[in-house]
Amino acid sequence: AFNTKDPDLLAAHFRPRSWAVGVNGVEIEGRSALVAAARAAFAGPLAEGKARYRPGVVEFLGEDVAICHMYSTAITDEGEIIGPDPAMIALYVFAREGGEWMVVARQNTLVQAPD
8 A cells, every 4th residue: 555655545545543653753643544644654755666565473362452663664656665664563453343353552662773
């Protein structure tokens, strides 16, 4: 969704009542607010960016709750790495509802480049 700049796809697996905190520290509550924030970001500061994503270990906290880190690396259109690898780490909280895993919360953190 990030690479195609599709705000609806980006939010599709978030519960209607969910939370996301971006790398700028702004908290977004709810799927519709996430769609609006993504639409604005894709039209502005994130219009040109692309990323490669790699999931970390999934930790099940119960039958219907899991957490997982997602590692993202900025890349060029040709797939060449730009900057630190990973450039961002996100922590996701998932809940299984009706047999489908949905995102309850996401917290993004930028990785600081070494001095």
